[in-house]
Amino acid sequence: MATYHITATHSVEQCGYGDPRKSKYLLASLKNINILEKKWKCNMKHYSWNIAGHTCYMLIEARSHYSLNMFVLEILGGVGGVRSDYTIVPVVTRTEMIPNKTE
Ligand SMILES: [Zn+2]
Secondary structure, eight states: EEEEEEEOOOOOOGOSSOHHHHHHHHHHHTTHHHHHHHHHHHHEHHHEETTTTEEEEEEEEESOHHHHHHHHHHHHHHHHHSSOEEEEEEOOOOOSTTTOOOO
């Protein structure tokens, strides 16, 4: 699988911090991350937020750009969640460069 770094940003109006409904969808997605990983054949390797900057950073292994896009949409809460714009940057991990090392 290839690895991608995702930077997802959203507007203040789309922020889940001030909208309990959006937070509910976002947290439900995170609780079901194992199901979503199997559904879209993706592996979340890193997930963190800059809450004040309305930005989420993810490192995800994916088999295709389609599965990656669908996984990201769902992990951010789907249609009712935090609607975000995001950039996808393919990366080469240390494990890919030196297979015996663990990350
Ligand atoms: Zn926000």
